[in-house]
Amino acid sequence: VPAFEGKDGFVLSESNAIAYYVSNSQLHGANSKDAALIQQWISFSDNEILPASCTWIFPCLGITQFNKQETEKAKEQIKRVLTILNNHFLTRTFAVGERVTLADISLACNLQSLYELVLDPEFRKPFPNVNRWFVTVVNQPQFKAVLGEVILATQMATFDAKKYQEIHAGASAGAGDSKKKEKKPAQPPQPKKEKAAPAPKEAEPAAEEEEDEKPKESKDPFAALPKGTMNLDEFKRVYSNQDILTEAIPYFWKNFDPEVYSIWYCEYTENLQGKLSFMVSNLVEGMFQRLDKLRKNAFGSMVILGEAKNNSIAGLWFWRTQDLAFKLSPDWMIDYESYSWKKLDPNSEETKDLVKKFFLQEGDFGGKEVVDGKIFK
Numbered sequence: 001v002p003a004f005e006g007k008d009g010f011v012l013s014e015s016n017a018i019a020y021y022v023s024n025s026q027l028h029g030a031n032s033k034d035a036a037l038i039q040q041w042i043s044f045s046d047n048e049i050l051p052a053s054c055t056w057i058f059p060c061l062g063i064t065q066f067n068k069q070e071t072e073k074a075k076e077q078i079k080r081v082l083t084i085l086n087n088h089f090l091t092r093t094f095a096v097g098e099r100v101t102l103a104d105i106s107l108a109c110n111l112q113s114l115y116e117l118v119l120d121p122e123f124r125k126p127f128p129n130v131n132r133w134f135v136t137v138v139n140q141p142q143f144k145a146v147l148g149e150v151i152l153a154t155q156m157a158t159f160d161a162k163k164y165q166e167i168h169a170g171a172s173a174g175a176g177d178s179k180k181k182e183k184k185p186a187q188p189p190q191p192k193k194e195k196a197a198p199a200p201k202e203a204e205p206a207a208e209e210e211e212d213e214k215p216k217e218s219k220d221p222f223a224a225l226p227k228g229t230m231n232l233d234e235f236k237r238v239y240s241n242q243d244i245l246t247e248a249i250p251y252f253w254k255n256f257d258p259e260v261y262s263i264w265y266c267e268y269t270e271n272l273q274g275k276l277s278f279m280v281s282n283l284v285e286g287m288f289q290r291l292d293k294l295r296k297n298a299f300g301s302m303v304i305l306g307e308a309k310n311n312s313i314a315g316l317w318f319w320r321t322q323d324l325a326f327k328l329s330p331d332w333m334i335d336y337e338s339y340s341w342k343k344l345d346p347n348s349e350e351t352k353d354l355v356k357k358f359f360l361q362e363g364d365f366g367g368k369e370v371v372d373g374k375i376f377k
Contacts (some may be wrong), residue, residue: 002014002015002018003018004018004022015140020102021041027100027101028101028102029101034101037095038103040103041107042102045103050110052073053074053111054373055070055071056071056075056118057118057157059159059164060117060157060160060165061117063167065164075095078114078119085107085129085200086127086128086130088128088129089129089130089133091276091280092133093133095133095186100142104133108358112138115153116152117156119156120155123129128334128338133154133288134215134337136286139331142298154377180365193339222320225260225321226259228259228320229255229260230255230256230260232296232297235248235252239252239299240377245356249356252359261319261320262322262344263318263342263343264316264317264324265315265341265344266315266316266344268312268338268339273310274309276309277304277307277311277371280311280372281304283313284302284304284313284374287335291326291332291335294319294325294332295377297319298317298319298325299319299373299375299377301373302375303365304370304373305371306368317376324336324341
């Protein structure tokens with residue numbers, strides 16, 4: 001265990017071998033180098049993450065007895081692992097290449113219990129790049145279909161002595177029962193079955209009710225906010241299909257609703273020294289991907305400025321709220337703390353000049369050249 005048997009009778013054991021066999025070629029890497037890197041990260045995941053994870057988490061679940069010295073060693077190992085991953089994901093959206101591979105699946109699955117049980121906000125704070133990657137991956141539809149909703153720990157779980165005693169006392173009792181009379185095993189189970197039968201039936205509606213309630217909790221964060229007079233979808237159509245300078249910018253100022261919408265300027269604050277321009281562009285693309293559900297109520301223009309290994313990122317956004325929109329949903333809070341944000345006065349000439357430059361993604365940006373530009377719409 002684990003084991004796999006195909007319809008043709010082909011049999012496999014070991015989770016990594018099974019994962020490789022049942023997955024499609026897109027998850028295996030685009031070329032032999034990527035394939036090797038994927039195997040590297042899978043080995044890293046199994047050898048560097050999983051053992052330390054089990055040592056730390058199993059006592060919290062009552063599976064094994066707590067050993068303080070071993071647990072502290074495991075915590076330090078997880079810190080080392082997260083440091084390595086944090087450096088790796090500084091300029092990458094996924095572990096290998098530009099899409100999810102078996103490397104991401106292996107890493108995320110072995111980190112899932114850590115994130116859910118023991119990596120509280122304080123512990124995971126030094127590792128923003130890993131956190132960003134993990135949240136991105138586990139919120140992919142294919143991951144959600146298997147893992148369900150992954151909720152990050154709000155406090156660090158500790159050894160549950162009571163649960164440990166219950167589990168192991170139950171196991172001892174079970175072992176004792178098995179040594180008793182081997183004839184008449186049918187009589188004791190029958191009343192248990194009769195009593196147990198109603199329990200699932202009573203529990204099922206509750207579980208269904210909880211599942212029904214979850215989508216209601218994840219409704220549009222903008223639902224309670226005023227809609228205003230601006231038709232954002234129409235502006236985006238004008239911006240995409242007509243001349244930006246002569247049509248889109250005049251349309252924006254004619255229809256902008258300052259009572260409901262607000263305009264913001266941002267700059268990336270973390271160190272990008274030595275990073276190639278395409279790596280910096282990947283940071284912005286990753287951010288856009290994680291903000292996908294914000295698109296209906298926001299528009300943004302981000303530019304990568306400077307030159308290779310000496311880049312900076314700046315952006316201009318507007319959205320349907322007077323505050324920072326990212327605070328409306330935990331899913332949108334992964335990246336925004338890496339930027340400084342300034343709310344702009346829509347009536348000032350300086351703001352109008354910034355809107356023009358960022359909508360066109362050209363002009364004077366403090367003497368820095370526009371290397372690349374990304375539009376969030």
